[in-house]
Amino acid sequence: DQQVKQNSPSLSVQEGRISILNCDYTNSMFDYFLWYKKYPAEGPTFLISISSIKDKNEDGRFTVFLNKSAKHLSLHIVPSQPGDSAVYFCAAAGATNKLIFGTGTLLAVQP
Amino acid sequence: GAVVSQHPSWVICKSGTSVKIECRSLDFQATTMFWYRQFPKQSLMLMATSNEGSKATYEQGVEKDKFLINHASLTLSTLTVTSAHPEDSSFYICSARDGWGVTDTQYFGPGTRLTVL
Numbered sequence: 001d002q003q004v005k006q007n008s009p010s011l012s013v014q015e016g017r018i019s020i021l022n023c024d025y026t027n028s029m030f031d032y033f034l035w036y037k038k039y040p041a042e043g044p045t046f047l048i049s050i051s052s053i054k055d056k057n058e059d060g061r062f063t064v065f066l067n068k069s070a071k072h073l074s075l076h077i078v079p080s081q082p083g084d085s086a087v088y089f090c091a092a093a094g095a096t097n098k099l100i101f102g103t104g105t106l107l108a109v110q111p
Numbered sequence: 112g113a114v115v116s117q118h119p120s121w122v123i124c125k126s127g128t129s130v131k132i133e134c135r136s137l138d139f140q141a142t143t144m145f146w147y148r149q150f151p152k153q154s155l156m157l158m159a160t161s162n163e164g165s166k167a168t169y170e171q172g173v174e175k176d177k178f179l180i181n182h183a184s185l186t187l188s189t190l191t192v193t194s195a196h197p198e199d200s201s202f203y204i205c206s207a208r209d210g211w212g213v214t215d216t217q218y219f220g221p222g223t224r225l226t227v228l
Contacts, residue, residue, distance in 0.1 A: 002154075009152070032213050043115065043204055043219030044155070051214075089154070093213040099145075101154040 003027045004092050006102035014110050019077040021105050023090035026071065030092040034099065035064060035075045038087045047088075048075070080109045113139045115207050117220035124195055125228055132190045132223045134205030140185035141207035145217065146178070149202045161188055195227040 005024045013019045021035075031052040036044035050057040050064045050073070057064050063076045077084055087106050091099040114137040124130050134144060143162050147155040159180050161167035167180035177199075179191040188207075192199055204222040208215050 004154070036219075041120075041221060043117075043206070043221045045219070046216050049214070097211075097213040098157055098160065099213070099217065100157075101147075103152065103154045 002103070003030075004090060004100050004102040006088075006090060006105050008105050009103070010106040010108070012108045012110060013080045015082055016079045019075075019080045019084065019107055019109065021075040021077075021088050021090075021107065023073045023075075023102055024071060025073075025092050027092070027094065027100075028071065029094040030100075031095075032093045033064070033066060033073050034091045034093075035062075036089045036091060036101075037084075038089060038104070044089055077107075080107075082109050082111050085109045113137075113207075113209070113216075113218040115141075115205065115218045115220040117205055117223050119223060120221060121224040121226075123226045123228065126196055127194055129191055129193045130195055130225060132192075132203055132205075132225075134188045134190070134207070134220050136186045136207040136209075136218070139207075139209045139218075141188075142185070142210055142215075143208045144182055144188040145206045145208070146180060146188075146190050147204045147206070149204060149222075155204060158190075192225065195225070197227045200225055200227045 034049040035047040038044040066073045087104045089104045090102045118133045146158045158173045159167045159169045161182035169175045182188040206217040206219040208217045
């Protein structure tokens with residue numbers, strides 16, 4: 001039972017344009033959401049997070065949006081850069097403090 | 112940012128042998144360490160959570176006698192895959208957190224690729 005889903009396994013975007021990565025979840029008890037970025041042969045690195053009391057959090061080129069009623073969050077990267085090419089995982093957590101990860105989306109930013 | 116190392120980065124072993132993977136937090140003390148495994152094109156699946164000096168808490172379906180976890184100090188946790196079989200071949204990733212809450216950042220190691228022949 002996949003509680004956190006990333007339905008797009010891959011996404012290709014032109015440099016300078018916006019990248020939008022999507023994530024859906026099924027457990028309404030999740031109250032904290034994170035995005036991680038992963039390069040090949042490396043562990044995931046934390047990117048940005050959002051609490052369920054907010055609907056938007058911004059950090060430089062990265063913005064995460066949360067729509068609790070739709071159980072959906074998205075990560076916007078603007079402008080996209082070739083160095084952003086990586087696998088992006090969304091993760092969710094609730095009262096257990098454990099992170100539940102999605103399957104990842106491979107982002108390719110074309111120069 | 113904080114650094115978590117794993118050793119070895121890859122290992123090939125024969126079926127029936129045991130393999131130990133180390134996870135170290137290099138510049139901070141980890142209140143909690145986590146072990147994940149990842150199959151190709153799948154998400155990171157939490158195997159167990161360990162706190163320094165206490166027994167690990169395993170997720171449902173994870174055999175604690177097969178995947179031995181020792182959290183000997185605030186900077187070191189080890190995962191031993193005992194009597195490894197080909198189906199244990201996977202990518203194992205540890206993470207460490209300096210704090211008790213989910214809002215405390217988890218820092219991930221680079222992972223260990225285990226191949227059991």
